[in-house]
Amino acid sequence: MSFPMLHIDHLGKAFQVDGSDKSVLTDLSLCLDRGEFVCVLGRSGCGKSTLINLVAGFTFPTSGRILVQGNPVERPGPDRCVVFQDDALFPWLTVEENIAFGLRNKKRYQDRVASLLDMTGLTGFRKYLPEEISGGMKQRVALARVLVLDPGILLMDEPFAALDAQTREEMQALFLDLWARFHHTVLFVTHDVREAVFLADRVLVMDRGRNHQFMDITLSRPRNRESEDFSVRARALRSML
Amino acid sequence: MMNRLLPWLLPGAFGAFWVLAAAFSWVPEYLMPGPGQVLETGRLYILGRAGDAPYAGRFVEDLVASLTRVGLGFFLATALGLPLGVWSGRVAWVRKLFGTSVNGLRAVPGITWLPLAMVWFGIGLKTTVFLVALAAFFPIYLNAASGASQVNPLLLRAGAMMGVDRLRGTFAILLPAAMPAIVTGLRLGLGISWAYLVLGELSGVPNGLGAVIMDARMLGRIDMIVVGIILIAILGRATDLALKKGLTLLFKSAARMPA
Numbered sequence: 001m002s003f004p005m006l007h008i009d010h011l012g013k014a015f016q017v018d019g020s021d022k023s024v025l026t027d028l029s030l031c032l033d034r035g036e037f038v039c040v041l042g043r044s045g046c047g048k049s050t051l052i053n054l055v056a057g058f059t060f061p062t063s064g065r066i067l068v069q070g071n072p073v074e075r076p077g078p079d080r081c082v083v084f085q086d087d088a089l090f091p092w093l094t095v096e097e098n099i100a101f102g103l104r105n106k107k108r109y110q111d112r113v114a115s116l117l118d119m120t121g122l123t124g125f126r127k128y129l130p131e132e133i134s135g136g137m138k139q140r141v142a143l144a145r146v147l148v149l150d151p152g153i154l155l156m157d158e159p160f161a162a163l164d165a166q167t168r169e170e171m172q173a174l175f176l177d178l179w180a181r182f183h184h185t186v187l188f189v190t191h192d193v194r195e196a197v198f199l200a201d202r203v204l205v206m207d208r209g210r211n212h213q214f215m216d217i218t219l220s221r222p223r224n225r226e227s228e229d230f231s232v233r234a235r236a237l238r239s240m241l
Numbered sequence: 242m243m244n245r246l247l248p249w250l251l252p253g254a255f256g257a258f259w260v261l262a263a264a265f266s267w268v269p270e271y272l273m274p275g276p277g278q279v280l281e282t283g284r285l286y287i288l289g290r291a292g293d294a295p296y297a298g299r300f301v302e303d304l305v306a307s308l309t310r311v312g313l314g315f316f317l318a319t320a321l322g323l324p325l326g327v328w329s330g331r332v333a334w335v336r337k338l339f340g341t342s343v344n345g346l347r348a349v350p351g352i353t354w355l356p357l358a359m360v361w362f363g364i365g366l367k368t369t370v371f372l373v374a375l376a377a378f379f380p381i382y383l384n385a386a387s388g389a390s391q392v393n394p395l396l397l398r399a400g401a402m403m404g405v406d407r408l409r410g411t412f413a414i415l416l417p418a419a420m421p422a423i424v425t426g427l428r429l430g431l432g433i434s435w436a437y438l439v440l441g442e443l444s445g446v447p448n449g450l451g452a453v454i455m456d457a458r459m460l461g462r463i464d465m466i467v468v469g470i471i472l473i474a475i476l477g478r479a480t481d482l483a484l485k486k487g488l489t490l491l492f493k494s495a496a497r498m499p500a
Contacts, residue, residue, distance in 0.1 A: 056402055078404035088395040092417050092494035101413075102403030129497060149403060 042206035081146035314373025322381030330389025369441030388422025417494030
């Protein structure tokens with residue numbers, strides 16, 4: 001019997017606030033096949049980041065369960081790597097050292113690090129410290145340091161939200177190139193409707209209650225952001241929010 | 242050029258003023274001897290042969306004695322203060338366990354420990370090392386604790402999702418991220434070590450820079466007191482620079498995130 005890559009089953013999360021339960025995520029179910037790209041849209045406060053934290057294993061659900069290839073998530077691990085919205089690079093390590101950080105045997109995977117530096121356009125910056133490079137470059141490093149671990153699942157927590165519009169589109173294109181090459185399973189949180197239409201196979205629109213909705217994006221790739229079909233999808237998603 | 246001269250401007254100006262003050266006898270000799278006499282006393286103390294003059298040739302023995310006491314005390318303070326500090330910076334119950342006691346003891350002036358230390362350890366190495374270790378412990382502990390508690394939790398999460406276990410996370414993420422505060426604590430601790438070294442050596446040990454100063458006071462040798470003060474200033478600065486340099490050579494985080 002084969003399991004889905006990621007199976008989220010009636011997931012719920014509540015926090016204790018002043019003695020009463022405050023629910024931030026209610027009854028969410030979702031299955032991702034290997035290599036599938038799902039974007040998560042929703043208004044702020046609907047639990048998008050909570051979902052990422054739960055799948056990553058940083059926090060634990062109050063109800064339901066999360067299975068990765070049939071195994072319940074118990075702790076964070078390199079099979080479910082996260083790219084955070086905020087800069088989470090190690091400021092005392094160079095670009096290259098940051099990318100190699102998660103590797104146990106750095107010598108053995110030297111070539112892997114070199115090829116990821118190349119793929120993310122960072123080769124010329126490999127000796128730089130994070131404080132010496134731009135926000136877009138930092139997110140490239142954040143991406144490369146998890147790709148080097150070849151994670152089954154990539155969890156993207158609004159990774160490009162803090163970038164300017166032009167850099168954001170560059171990063172989206174770069175990310176799609178890398179995805180086409182490695183075919184990771186991706187759960188990508190965003191509040192940008194057009195980003196979701198550009199990237200995803202399927203979009204989950206989260207709700208503060210239990211009324212979560214899905215929409216398949218059937219447009220062929222590469223997608224043209226200027227096309228009428230693209231705008232139709234974007235409008236449809238916006239109306240679901 | 243300007244930056245290289247600037248650190249020497251104040252010592253230079255002070256020296257010039259001292260030369261003038263001596264030349265025009267603004268201050269009587271028995272209160273402050275001139276630079277010439279202090280230089281000569283210093284030369285005899287450092288380079289002279291034993292027996293040439295009262296303090297001649299003692300410097301190396303005093304230096305070794307004082308450095309040993311400072312080194313041992315500072316080492317003990319670091320060995321205890323650093324791990325305990327980092328631990329209480331991260332774990333709430335450890336912070337609760339130590340917080341009140343550490344901050345209470347910190348309020349006790351170091352000099353009040355001297356009589357007790359003399360009763361416990363007698364006169365000599367142990368008393369001085371105890372005082373140095375006690376005094377240096379607090380800045381090392383407190384800075385390590387505050388550094389560890391302020392580490393960006395995102396960095397620890399990033400490590401966890403990349404499969405870094407607790408032990409490696411401590412050494413590869415937590416300590417480097419807290420390094421600027423740790424370095425500050427170590428430097429403050431080393432500085433205060435010298436202060437308490439002299440306090441410990443004033444209690445009647447036969448050797449050490451503090452002992453020389455106390456001895457010179459009883460004999461009215463102001464020139465020798467001044468020599469001792471200048472030597473301690475130079476040694477304090479030199480050991481601080483050596484500590485800083487050593488840390489930047491040993492740890493990337495100390496080199497790349499200056500305190």
